[in-house]
Amino acid sequence: MEFLDWLRTHVWAAWLGAAIVLGLAEMVSLDLVLIMLAGGALVGMVAALLGLPVGVQVVLAAGASVAALALVRPSMVRRLHSGPDLTLGHDKLLGHQGVVTETVSALQTGRVRLDGEIWSAQPYDHTLTLQPGQVVEVLEIRGATAYVHPVPTLEA
Incomplete structure (x- = not known):
């Protein structure tokens, strides 16, 4: 009580x-x-x-x-x-730019430097050949190969 x-x-x-x-x-x-x-x-x-x-x-x-x-x-x-989407693995490289270090063509897998790493690369458009020093953008990654496309440059 x-x-x-x-x-x-x-x-x-x-x-x-x-x-x-x-x-x-x-x-x-x-x-x-x-x-x-x-x-x-x-x-x-x-x-x-x-x-x-x-x-x-x-x-x-x-x-x-x-x-x-x-x-x-x-x-x-x-x-x-809400918040930013977290991208992990290879997807984080999509849209990033890199530099060709070895010639890239449909017939020859080349190399590009992406975020400080060297990746094997193929051209996204199989009719293109990309030369060393050319700036490229990653459009797709399949396995360990980056499929890249050249970034247009303004020439004087």
């Missing part, structure tokens, strides 16, 4: 405890649902500190939780999931 008497006078502490437990559980789930419920529990705590009846506290806490789930969570999830 002592605990119930204490709880009646300290309902705000129960709301605070619920908010803390939900906040800690959010650290494990990381789906941004439990943190919204924790926010609702904090609204319930404020209502309890203002002396509002328990029924009103529950309604306010539930309303704040639903509102946060509907209005705040979608934008937070969108913001957390």
Whole structure:
């Protein structure tokens, strides 16, 4: 009976405890649902500190939780999931420029320097022959061969 008497006078502490437990559980789930419920529990705590009846506290806490789930969570999830695409492996070289170090033609696999590494290369357009010193752009990579195309230059 002592605990119930204490709880009646300290309902705000129960709301605070619920908010803390939900906040800690959010650290494990990381789906941004439990943190919204924790926010609702904090609204319930404020209502309890203002002396509002328990029924009103529950309604306010539930309303704040639903509102946060509907209005705040979608934008937070969108913001957390947006960002630059991560390109790994060979795909990171697509669109990069390099320099021909050995003649590249459809009949002869040549070499190009890409990002400080030497790659075997073939011309993307099989009718072209690319000479050493020519600047090229990587259009495709198949296996360990870069398929390149010359970068147009402005001549004076």
